[in-house]
Amino acid sequence: VSSAVDIVRAPSARGGALAPYTAGAVGLAVVAAALAGWAPIQFSIVTVLLFAGPHNWIELRYFLSRLPARLGRSRSFFTTAFAGIAMLAVLRSALPIAEHAWGWSESGWVAATAAWDSLFVLWVAALVFLRGRQSSRRDWSWAFPVAFAVVAGIWLAPAYFDLGLVYLHPLVALWLLDRELRGRPEWRKAYRSAVACIPVILVALWWQLAGSPPPSGGDALTLRITQHAGAEIFPYGSSHLLVATHTFLEMVHYGVWLVAIPLAARLGAPWRVDAIPLVRRRDGWPQTIRAALVLGAFAVVVLWIAFLGDYAATRDAYFTLALVHVLAEIPFVLRTL
Amino acid sequence: MKTWTSAVAAAALAFALAPVVLARFNARAPHPRDNAIATVVGRGSIRMVAEKNLDVARLEIPGWLAEDMKSDATGSAAGSIGGPGISPMQTVASGVSLSLALVLGGLWLRRAKSGPRRQVVGVVLAGAVLVGAGGVATANLGPAPRYSGNLTKAMSPGAELQGPLQIVIVPDATEVRLVVPAQSAKGD
Numbered sequence: 001v002s003s004a005v006d007i008v009r010a011p012s013a014r015g016g017a018l019a020p021y022t023a024g025a026v027g028l029a030v031v032a033a034a035l036a037g038w039a040p041i042q043f044s045i046v047t048v049l050l051f052a053g054p055h056n057w058i059e060l061r062y063f064l065s066r067l068p069a070r071l072g073r074s075r076s077f078f079t080t081a082f083a084g085i086a087m088l089a090v091l092r093s094a095l096p097i098a099e100h101a102w103g104w105s106e107s108g109w110v111a112a113t114a115a116w117d118s119l120f121v122l123w124v125a126a127l128v129f130l131r132g133r134q135s136s137r138r139d140w141s142w143a144f145p146v147a148f149a150v151v152a153g154i155w156l157a158p159a160y161f162d163l164g165l166v167y168l169h170p171l172v173a174l175w176l177l178d179r180e181l182r183g184r185p186e187w188r189k190a191y192r193s194a195v196a197c198i199p200v201i202l203v204a205l206w207w208q209l210a211g212s213p214p215p216s217g218g219d220a221l222t223l224r225i226t227q228h229a230g231a232e233i234f235p236y237g238s239s240h241l242l243v244a245t246h247t248f249l250e251m252v253h254y255g256v257w258l259v260a261i262p263l264a265a266r267l268g269a270p271w272r273v274d275a276i277p278l279v280r281r282r283d284g285w286p287q288t289i290r291a292a293l294v295l296g297a298f299a300v301v302v303l304w305i306a307f308l309g310d311y312a313a314t315r316d317a318y319f320t321l322a323l324v325h326v327l328a329e330i331p332f333v334l335r336t337l
Numbered sequence: 338m339k340t341w342t343s344a345v346a347a348a349a350l351a352f353a354l355a356p357v358v359l360a361r362f363n364a365r366a367p368h369p370r371d372n373a374i375a376t377v378v379g380r381g382s383i384r385m386v387a388e389k390n391l392d393v394a395r396l397e398i399p400g401w402l403a404e405d406m407k408s409d410a411t412g413s414a415a416g417s418i419g420g421p422g423i424s425p426m427q428t429v430a431s432g433v434s435l436s437l438a439l440v441l442g443g444l445w446l447r448r449a450k451s452g453p454r455r456q457v458v459g460v461v462l463a464g465a466v467l468v469g470a471g472g473v474a475t476a477n478l479g480p481a482p483r484y485s486g487n488l489t490k491a492m493s494p495g496a497e498l499q500g501p502l503q504i505v506i507v508p509d510a511t512e513v514r515l516v517v518p519a520q521s522a523k524g525d
Contacts, residue, residue, distance in 0.1 A: 114427065145441040146438070151438075152438060154431075
């Protein structure tokens, strides 16, 4: 492991020296795909239980390390980002409560989710526009027409958009990792060759599972997992294939966040926070940052205990609250552009 | 330039309001003949099991599916325009958004000065044509022919079985279950 850390930290490395790491990454992806295809429900249960909490903590650590010490010209960008994250997270969490309180019909729920999705897309467009304004050479006002075109599609079929987010979110980490490797061309080349194998693995998985019967077990947890993977939206497809695909992508997401990004982003040891700009700054918030990270670590342990106590209920609660990290990734992805 | 901008703004407003007006006038009342059309009122999976000592087959419907079927059958889940499952409000919101997308895209294009931006527009237009052509080509396709369950093993083509049936709504069930009487070892 230490040699891997050393070689990743090196500004450049020879392509041949990286071949074992590329092969290892692809090999792990193949193993993950095989497990996801063989026992998708069980693999999903175990991976979420083990990695959901820690990967959120690593994301928090990464975002804190990427926040500039002084906002400067980025003030409006980050104000919009944080206000949007808070507003969208509160609204989304309130939807089931409002549905229960007011007894919405199916069409009421569809309209409410479409309205939330529209706000989300317009928030992303605003962030793209604001990011573009930080350079005089860029005009990213195209974001608004594109966003309204997406919103038009959302109102016709909100379920497809939500499902798209479920499948696209795991891939955001791949983009961030690619940006983190900007200064190391050999690493980036090796990384991209490994990423190019993911579509091949997916096609092989689909080829193998296209006609598979639904996952065994008619319990509520199996139903929730298959619904999350889109079995209700694609009733004529194989729900086994859908769950396997989603679980595989989630495993890739966890692997990138837990192993690759900490190495590539040179975050250092998780407990060493001195390098974080907000801590290093003279009038920064070292105590607040340390407290946030300690509370985050505590939340990870609580999540594990809750999973062991009532897995199904904790999984539902987790995926509701995990929306915050999905939203938080967007401004930081845009910051890398 | 100012006149041109005003004209574009007026056209944009008219274009944005058009779907609202059209949606309002196109909303038709349900025709009695609509009831004759078979309607999909729910989707899920079915588990078929055989049990001994049953005197009637039993179809178990989960509570949530029964609610969905009820709301869909009474038409409370969707309106009459825009096809099944799309309410008038969805159609209006989608139309207004699409109009705004076209108007804002047009204004952005109007401000275009450099070559690459026009190339991007060309790519977007080509993509739109491709998506449109693809939509037309695939719009009338049926569901994928490959069946993903194993119910095909239950009966041979052309076979037919018949018997009394009890329909039960099970509040906590997660899937539809068809429980059929099984033949005992003695062949009764």
